[in-house]
Amino acid sequence: MKKLNQVAMSFMLVFSANIVFADVDLESINEVVGTWKLESTKNTASEKEVALPREDTWIFKNGKVTIMHIPREGKYYDQPPVNYEIEEGKLKVAQVGNTRFDLFSLVEKTDTKMILKGKFGGYYYFNKK
Numbered sequence: 721m722k723k724l725n726q727v728a729m730s731f732m733l734v735f736s737a738n739i740v741f742a743d744v745d746l747e748s749i750n751e752v753v754g755t756w757k758l759e760s761t762k763n764t765a766s767e768k769e770v771a772l773p774r775e776d777t778w779i780f781k782n783g784k785v786t787i788m789h790i791p792r793e794g795k796y797y798d799q800p801p802v803n804y805e806i807e808e809g810k811l812k813v814a815q816v817g818n819t820r821f822d823l824f825s826l827v828e829k830t831d832t833k834m835i836l837k838g839k840f841g842g843y844y845y846f847n848k849k
Contacts, residue, residue: 743825743837745809751826752780752804752811756834756846765827765843777849780804785813811836 746752756778760771775796779786784801802814811824827835827843834846 743809743827744829746806746811746826747809749780749783749804749806751806751829752834754781755779755849757849758844759847760845762843762845764841765837771845778846 758774758776758778760773762769762771776790777788779788783803783805785804786801787799789796790799799816802816804811804813806812807823809825811826813822813824815821823839824836824844827837829835832848834848836844836846838844
């Protein structure tokens with residue numbers, strides 16, 4: 721009986737771990753509206769190393785996102801506003817100066833925190849300002 725309980729607990733742990741990292745479909749652009757401080761990024765959700773600290777702020781408003789206070793070579797710059805939309809439950813953000821876009825999946829969102837996953841697997845950890 722003990723062995724059966726251990727096997728059942730193992731399955732429950734594996735199943736619940738998969739739920740934690742499951743993507744959540746976005747329904748509307750209004751779900752991300754606001755000013756979000758990008759605190760850190762990680763290459764993978766399970767990465768054990770300390771997340772890379774970030775300093776940029778993403779402002780989602782009226783179908784546009786402006787990324788401000790981006791550090792580069794000891795200075796900071798602001799990116800001009802670009803369009804964003806929701807496509808098939810994912811956040812689609814236009815890139816500056818071309819017709820390409822970045823695609824993000826929503827991993828988790830509360831009133832004060834949001835985690836996005838980039839199309840190449842990077843994780844972005846935000847706090848609402």
